[in-house]
Amino acid sequence: xxxxxxxxxxxxxxxxxxxxxxxxxxxxxxxxxxxxxxxxxxxxxxxxxxxxxxxxxxxxxxxxxxxxxxxxxxxxxxxxxxxxxxxxxxxxxxxxxxxxxxxxxxxxxxxx
Amino acid sequence: xxxxxxxxxxxxxxxxxxxxxxxxxxxxxxxxxxxxxxxxxxxxxxxxxxxxxxxxxxxxxxxxxxxxxxxxxxxxxxxxxxxxxxxxxxxxxxxxxxxxxxxxxxxx
Numbered sequence: 001x002x003x004x005x006x007x008x009x010x011x012x013x014x015x016x017x018x019x020x021x022x023x024x025x026x027x028x029x030x031x032x033x034x035x036x037x038x039x040x041x042x043x044x045x046x047x048x049x050x051x052x053x054x055x056x057x058x059x060x061x062x063x064x065x066x067x068x069x070x071x072x073x074x075x076x077x078x079x080x081x082x083x084x085x086x087x088x089x090x091x092x093x094x095x096x097x098x099x100x101x102x103x104x105x106x107x108x109x110x111x112x
Numbered sequence: 113x114x115x116x117x118x119x120x121x122x123x124x125x126x127x128x129x130x131x132x133x134x135x136x137x138x139x140x141x142x143x144x145x146x147x148x149x150x151x152x153x154x155x156x157x158x159x160x161x162x163x164x165x166x167x168x169x170x171x172x173x174x175x176x177x178x179x180x181x182x183x184x185x186x187x188x189x190x191x192x193x194x195x196x197x198x199x200x201x202x203x204x205x206x207x208x209x210x211x212x213x214x215x216x217x218x219x220x
Contacts, residue, residue, distance in 0.1 A: 033207070041212075042210050042211065042212040042213065043156060045207050089155075091156070097204045098144065100144070100146050100158045101158070102158065105154070
């Protein structure tokens with residue numbers, strides 16, 4: 001069964017450093033998404049991406065965040081100058097409104 | 113007003129019983145409705161989708177949708193200890209929006 005692949009599974013970074021989280025969506029999906037889940041809280045939408053452009057973003061997705069599709073398969077989330085409150089699970093997903101989104105296994109980001 | 117509301121639980125049922133999970137949503141324009149299962153420390157896993165009023169059955173799972181009442185539910189028949197997880201209701205208008213989830217505990 002096709003799956004969404006995320007790397008790394010766990011990233012520890014110092015406050016103020018930049019991190020890049022990577023995702024390989026399902027190959028025939030056109031829409032890609034990033035979500036985050038702070039420990040014990042709900043899954044929150046960050047950004048959606050279609051046709052090499054951001055199609056929608058939440059209030060959380062401020063200038064600290066950026067997304068790219070550097071090649072035909074990878075989809076990245078960059079967090080510049082990380083803060084302690086950025087510590088969370090970050091999930092990549094791909095899919096559509098009609099069929100639902102398939103989530104990757106996530107990257108646990110710990111900012112120290 | 114919260115967009116997607118669920119009782120946080122935990123909902124405790126004995127093995128073999130029916131578990132009933134409920135969800136309400138605020139946006140009447142919501143188009144598609146999903147139930148995800150999330151085990152502790154894992155990612156959400158899609159288990160059911162429903163788009164029109166009524167019931168949709170898939171194995172032991174039945175999703176129910178009532179757009180007039182803005183209400184979605186998930187029934188799990190013959191509950192198993194392996195069903196113990198947090199169940200997330202999610203709705204789409206433009207993007208997928210999750211509720212906080214209901215923790216289900218199935219005791220042997």
